[in-house]
Amino acid sequence: MLEDSGNRIIHNVAKNLRRIRGERKLSLDRASQLTGVSKAMLGQIERGESSPTIATLWKVATGLQCSFSLFLTNPSTIQDKSQERRKSQLYHEQIADPNMRVVTLFPFDPLTSFEVFELVLSQYHEQHSTAHQVGVTERIHVLSGALSVMQYGQWETFKAGQQCVITADQPHAYRDDAGETRFMAIIHYPH
Structure with missing residues (x-):
């Protein structure tokens, strides 16, 4: 599968x-x-x-x-935006990388300018990200484990139930500090 x-x-x-x-x-x-x-x-x-x-x-x-x-979106659904929005509610595509898994919960919707992912980091993995487009923000909610987030060169740790907002148009990083950490990332793109 x-x-x-x-x-x-x-x-x-x-x-x-x-x-x-x-x-x-x-x-x-x-x-x-x-x-x-x-x-x-x-x-x-x-x-x-x-x-x-x-x-x-x-x-x-x-x-x-x-x-x-x-x-990640099926190219055949991109032309029919109303169909894409209906399907987005059931969309659970998954990308696996060593020590990192990303599941798309809601793909990008141009009406809201948001997309939502569930991420799992394991084995104390540290993932660095280059700056995204100007104005992009990420809202992080930790579901389990402990997630350290780096922005502006400073690390801060968040535990299950805690949240933060990242200015994602700057280099940033995530680190699993528990052996396995699950979190949601809600990414907002400026209009």
Whole structure:
């Protein structure tokens, strides 16, 4: 089941990246310049030959000024926005990276400018993120474990039931301080 989900994710990311690049008339060279991801890697992702890490997919989304979940959405539902909104309520696509899992609870909705994820970090994993688009914020709610969050070079730890807001247009990071930490991230994109 997870393998089928993984293949579906690779397919969705490939088609959506190709579609976005085509709509914006971006060459692989220009997309590489915008995202900081090599031309070769972007080509492999578009051909479905490589499954990008979560960090790489964030770099692509940020560089192309798109939502993260846009790449995971089934490309056939993107044209029908009302269908996409109905499906988004049932959307639970999952990306797995070593020591990190991301489940899309609600993909990006242009009406609200939000997307919602559940993340699990394990094995004391530390995940660094480059700055997202200007004005992007992340609202974090820790479900279990202990999550340290770094912004502006300072770490702060949050336990189950605690929240914080991250200015995500700055470099930031997350660290599992409990062996396994589950949290929700609500990402808001400016209009």
